[in-house]
Amino acid sequence: AQSVSQxxxxxxxxxxxxxxxxxxxxxGGTVNLFWYVQYPGQHLQLLLKYFSGDPLVKGIKGFEAxxxxxxxxxxxxxxxxxxxxxxxxxxxxxxGNNQGGKxxxxxxxxxSVKP
Amino acid sequence: GAVVSQxxxxxxxxxxxxxxxxxxSLDFQATTMFWYRQFPKQSLMLMATSNEGSKATYEQGVxxxxxxxxxxxxxLSTLTVTSAHPEDSSFYICSxxxxxGYGYTFGSxxxxxxx
Numbered sequence: 001a002q003s004v005s006q007x008x009x010x011x012x013x014x015x016x017x018x019x020x021x022x023x024x025x026x027x028g029g030t031v032n033l034f035w036y037v038q039y040p041g042q043h044l045q046l047l048l049k050y051f052s053g054d055p056l057v058k059g060i061k062g063f064e065a066x067x068x069x070x071x072x073x074x075x076x077x078x079x080x081x082x083x084x085x086x087x088x089x090x091x092x093x094x095x096g097n098n099q100g101g102k103x104x105x106x107x108x109x110x111x112s113v114k115p
Numbered sequence: 116g117a118v119v120s121q122x123x124x125x126x127x128x129x130x131x132x133x134x135x136x137x138x139x140s141l142d143f144q145a146t147t148m149f150w151y152r153q154f155p156k157q158s159l160m161l162m163a164t165s166n167e168g169s170k171a172t173y174e175q176g177v178x179x180x181x182x183x184x185x186x187x188x189x190x191l192s193t194l195t196v197t198s199a200h201p202e203d204s205s206f207y208i209c210s211x212x213x214x215x216g217y218g219y220t221f222g223s224x225x226x227x228x229x230x
C-alpha cells in the first residue's frame with residue numbers, strides 16, 4: 001500500500017529564511033504528487049502538483065517542488081518565507097494511472113514563520 | 116474555480132444520535148467524492164471513496180454501518196455518523212474530483228463534537 005512520509009513535524013523559521021519541507025512516498029509505480037496548504041481555520045488549498053514532464057514544478061505563492069524519482073521524494077521549497085506562510089503543509093500521492101483516484105496524505109508539517 | 120461546499124461547518128450532538136454532513140460540488144460535476152477524517156495536529160485519514168450511483172468503498176478499519184455514505188447525484192454526497200459517540204468527535208473533510216487530471220477540490224470541513 002502507498003504511504004507518504006513527511007519528516008518535519010514542526011518547522012520554525014524567521015521571515016526571509018529559505019524553506020524546504022521533505023516528502024517521501026512508498027509506491028513503486030507511476031505516481032501523481034501534490035502539495036496542499038491549510039491555513040488556520042481554512043480548507044485545503046492546492047499549492048502545486050506533478051503529473052509528468054519537468055520534475056521541477058512551480059506553484060502558487062512562490063513555492064516549488066522537485067520530483068526525484070530515484071529518491072521517491074517530492075520536497076517543497078520556497079526561497080524566502082513570509083509570516084503569511086504560517087500554515088500546515090501536506091504532501092499527498094495517488095496512483096499515476098488513475099488521476100482521479102484516492103489521495104494518500106502525509107502527516108503534515110506545521111510551519112511557523114516569525115516576523 | 117471549482118468550489119466544494121460542506122455543511123454544516125460545525126455541529127454538536129448528543130451521544131447516541133446521528134449526524135448528517137453534506138458535501139456539494141457547486142460548479143462542477145463530481146464523479147468521485149472522498150471523505151476524510153482529521154484529528155488535531157494530524158493528517159487526513161481517508162475514510163471512504165464514493166462514486167455517484169454506487170456503493171462507497173471504505174478503507175480498512177472504517178465501519179461502514181457507522182459512517183453511512185450516500186452519493187446520489189453528481190453534485191452531492193452525504194456522510195451520516197450513526198449513533199455517534201464521543202470518540203467520533205473529529206474534523207471531517209470531503210473532497211471532490213471529476214478525474215482525468217482535473218485535481219481535487221476540498222470542502223472547508225465539519226467539526227463534529229459528540230457530548
